[in-house]
Amino acid sequence: MNRNSLATLALAAGISVLVSGAASAQPMRVIGAKLEVVPRAYEGACPKLFTFKGSIETSGPGTVKYIFERSDGGIDTIVKTATFTVPPFHVNIPDHTWDLGGPGMTYDGWERIKILSPNAGFLSNKAEFHLKCTGSKDEKPKPDLIVTSFGFKGPVQGQGKCQPHSPVYIFEVTVKNQGTAPSPSSASLGNKALVQAMAQDKAGWGNGVFLNALAPGASQTVEIPVYYLMDDPKFMICKAPHPFMAIADPLGLVNESDETNNKKGPIKMGAPADCPKCNQAPEPATKK
Numbered sequence: 597m598n599r600n601s602l603a604t605l606a607l608a609a610g611i612s613v614l615v616s617g618a619a620s621a622q623p624m625r626v627i628g629a630k631l632e633v634v635p636r637a638y639e640g641a642c643p644k645l646f647t648f649k650g651s652i653e654t655s656g657p658g659t660v661k662y663i664f665e666r667s668d669g670g671i672d673t674i675v676k677t678a679t680f681t682v683p684p685f686h687v688n689i690p691d692h693t694w695d696l697g698g699p700g701m702t703y704d705g706w707e708r709i710k711i712l713s714p715n716a717g718f719l720s721n722k723a724e725f726h727l728k729c730t731g732s733k734d735e736k737p738k739p740d741l742i743v744t745s746f747g748f749k750g751p752v753q754g755q756g757k758c759q760p761h762s763p764v765y766i767f768e769v770t771v772k773n774q775g776t777a778p779s780p781s782s783a784s785l786g787n788k789a790l791v792q793a794m795a796q797d798k799a800g801w802g803n804g805v806f807l808n809a810l811a812p813g814a815s816q817t818v819e820i821p822v823y824y825l826m827d828d829p830k831f832m833i834c835k836a837p838h839p840f841m842a843i844a845d846p847l848g849l850v851n852e853s854d855e856t857n858n859k860k861g862p863i864k865m866g867a868p869a870d871c872p873k874c875n876q877a878p879e880p881a882t883k884k
Contacts, residue, residue: 624680626660628653629709629720641776642697642729648707650692650720652678654685661712664692667705667722675712701729730853738853739810740775743791743860746842749819757870763821764832764868767793769842769860770817773810775853782806785849792846793820796839796862801825801832804846824868827880834874837864 631650638644652660659679663672678687694707705727709720750766751757758764771791773779782790789804805818822840825832832838839862845852852858872878 622655623714624654624656624658624685625715626652626711626718627655628686629662629711629718631707631709631720631723633707633723633725635725637726639728640730642699642701642727643695644697644727644729645693645695646707646725646727648692648694648723650689650709650723652687652689652709652711654680656685657681658714660714662689663710663712664707665710665719666694666707697727697729699729701727703727737777738775739773739777739779739812739850740853740857741779741790741810741844741850742772742774742857743769743842743844744772744815745770745817746793746860746863748863748865751869758824758868758872760824760826762824764824764871765793765822765840765865767820767822767840767842767863768817769793769820770815771807771810771844772815773812776812778812779807779810779850781809784809788847788849790845790850791818791820792843793822793840794843794846795822796841797835798825798828798831798838801838802840829871829880830874830877833867833871833877836867839864 629650629652631648634647634649638646648664652662654660657680659677661675661677663675665671676689678689680687689709692707694705696705697703703726704724706722706724708722711718745768747768748765749768751763769791782788783806787806790807792802792804794802801822803820803822805820807816807818810816820842841859841861844858846858848855867874
């Protein structure tokens with residue numbers, strides 16, 4: 597074989613190698629996308645701004661085009677780009693925000709990254725969040741009194757007897773101000789009871805006590821004695837159990853952000869301790 601023939605074969609072989617190498621090369625593609633949301637859960641005044649922080653990873657250098665998709669069906673109208681030049685091919689993309697919510701709104705939502713190129717349709721995880729709106733940022737701050745705990749405490753020895761003018765039940769009640777402004781004290785409202793424990797089967801049977809002024813987030817625990825039912829002891833003894841409710845701001849004296857969440861209970865109470873049996877129950881103490 598002459599020199600020209602060898603050269604021709606070598607050239608042919610070289611071309612073959614180059615073509616094979618080009619065929620084995622893979623184009624750049626997105627191999628990962630991640631999105632996180634801050635905060636993941638929110639309860640309070642609305643609207644609320646949620647911030648989404650994301651990253652994209654590719655198999656090599658190049659440019660990626662992407663948009664954001666949302667759980668409410670919203671889709672980006674502006675295509676965004678991310679450029680990858682040197683390894684590692686992983687970049688943090690600019691934050692994306694979503695401002696939403698209004699008074700009374702509760703919503704579970706998400707947002708995700710959608711790749712448009714090079715491998716169209718690639719999706720990140722869904723960055724999920726929970727929203728509960730309790731008011732508007734434009735509203736004036738107000739207190740909001742709630743009963744967080746309500747339980748029976750006594751009486752125990754020495755605290756009461758089943759006789760007129762003595763407490764027959766003693767309840768322990770905790771009231772919290774979960775609003776955005778301080779609540780007034782009983783003293784500032786003319787020494788009016790700001791929490792009561794009241795029977796639900798007998799009008800007027802119960803008692804109330806004073807509260808201090810409570811800063812937002814503050815709580816106060818009080819004891820509420822309920823006295824012997826002098827005008828109807830037979831009812832007290834014979835018609836048990838008696839359902840009792842704890843009620844914050846029972847007279848509606850406090851201008852609250854929510855006037856519907858002031859009660860807790862009922863607790864069903866048996867006949868007071870140490871009382872006689874029903875057939876031996878005394879007549880009302882007011883009768884002669």
